[in-house]
Amino acid sequence: MSDDDPEVADLEGTVTWSELLAEATTRFERAGLESPAIDARRIVEEVTGSEPSEFHRVLDTAATARGVASFDRLVARREGGEPLQYVVGRWGFRHLDLMVDRRVLIPRPETEVVAGLAIEEVVARSGAGREVVVADLGTGSGALGFAIATECAAARVLATDRSPDALAVARANLAGLGRAAGRVSLHEGSWFDALPMSVRGAIDVLVSNPPYIGDDEELPAVVGEWEPSEALRAGSVGDENLQTILDGADEWVVPGGAVVLEMAPDQTALIADRFRAAGWQASIHSDLAGRDRAVVARKRG
Template sequence: MRAPVPEPVPDPGSDRAPDPVRGAPTAAAHLRAVRTLLAGAGVPSPDADARVLLAHVLDRPTLPYPLPESLTASQVAELAAVTDRRVRREPLQHIVGHAPFRHLTLRVAPGVFVPRPETESVAQVAVDDALARGAAGRDALVVDLCCGAGGIALAVATEVPGSRVVAVDLSADAVDLTRSNAAAVGAGHVQVLGGDVRDPGLLAELVGEVDVVVSNPPYIPPDRVPLEPEVRDHDPDLALYGGGADGLDVPRAVVERAAALLRPGGLFVMEHAEVQADAVRALVAATGAFTDVATRADLAGRDRMVTARRLAA
């Protein structure tokens, strides 16, 4: 049964006072009611999500200030519908159709992994290295393996002038979505390809030529099913589970492709789970192809990525 947006009890003189013209609760009252419903459903960020949902209903990129005095009947109905979807733990990004990633707004869709804020730190490492190469007089060639909706690849393409970026994903839906996002953000020059990182011939034409290989691959072990309904029930298994008992089969393949693609001195950066830091460092070092193998933290201080430099062949 749909969870309706409740009618708050107005407090005289408060922001929940009824609209004196229409006799209906104000937009602020609806915002408070949505926040209460989301909190009751266990949504982790009810205040932020309520504001995004109301902005979406108002067809605004962010919530305006001051809020409108009232909502139209159609806006009230739409707010009830999107609130019901969020109460049922459908991802906020699927409901509004987009997700922020660094300075970009990317279209998202069911069947493709939703970009996460923690991956912005991985993108930053790739961007910084590509910029340094540009400053040294050579435009960077960057490959994003397992690109999903294209966040990392498009961040590099739009933040690093002159860079050449290639994005690859096994999912046809992800390839289509990345191409669409590339066109929308003015990065139509990004080459987006379908391909499997486990294919030893993937990007054979770029072997030994790439400056930066960056990846946010699937890495969840089969016995570590995510607790969050938004992830467990909505992100595709292809983008979540890395294969093997440790979840690192796909990351191992990414490491092997990076070793083949990178030029000497090229940078490798890959996201992983916090508990996998030691294992991922070990598998990178075991190739014998890298030096300066290190774990780096994300913005929350969690060990979430490995970096390394390609040795001379």
């Protein structure tokens, strides 16, 4: 339905956002969505450009024909099962507001915890004007690397991805970082191959949320049917990329540096043990739900 549609034009000034909110909630309930009221509210906020604090003031205002048309398009997409994050095209990650679409994974709360762990490692190595070299391997939307860059003034971030499409999204998000963008560079390529040789053996903190799901593992439809498979799958048992990073870390990370990796709960003990076998110190950290989610490994030096 376009804003030139006579049916939409007839609604100009006659329907309020409160009525549209109720309509969307009902449609989402019928579609069996998990959070119909929350999803409906987020779409109204997106279409009206309102902040959460302004939401209730918007509800009693009349919708324009253009607003109704935009609202209807987004509701139809969500009703069809498309993730809300892709429908609205933006999503929050820590303090960032990131552009997201089907070229990249949706930023998740688990990864915010990983970002926090990496930031702690950066802060521990900063001071006295020292630059901290950070590599974000498989950056996707840029969530991890950009959070570090904006929260740690000492960080110089090299963010990599093998997908040109993902890097296009990261580039769009980089443009909104402000002054911190000057301390971030994007590099296309697979894992360590994307990095310039100038940082070989000089990375202070390496962070990554690599694909870690096994090829045969079943995923919820909202994930498997919409998010990029190449950013999720990692071989028969899901540890191929984690092992690649582990194998290259000793060559690329400075003595005393750290590696912070997100992974599945059932992978943490194995990866931590592999780091220890390679002579590193390693610890396991849980996410907000209390599940093992990350390994922080520190290179002796």
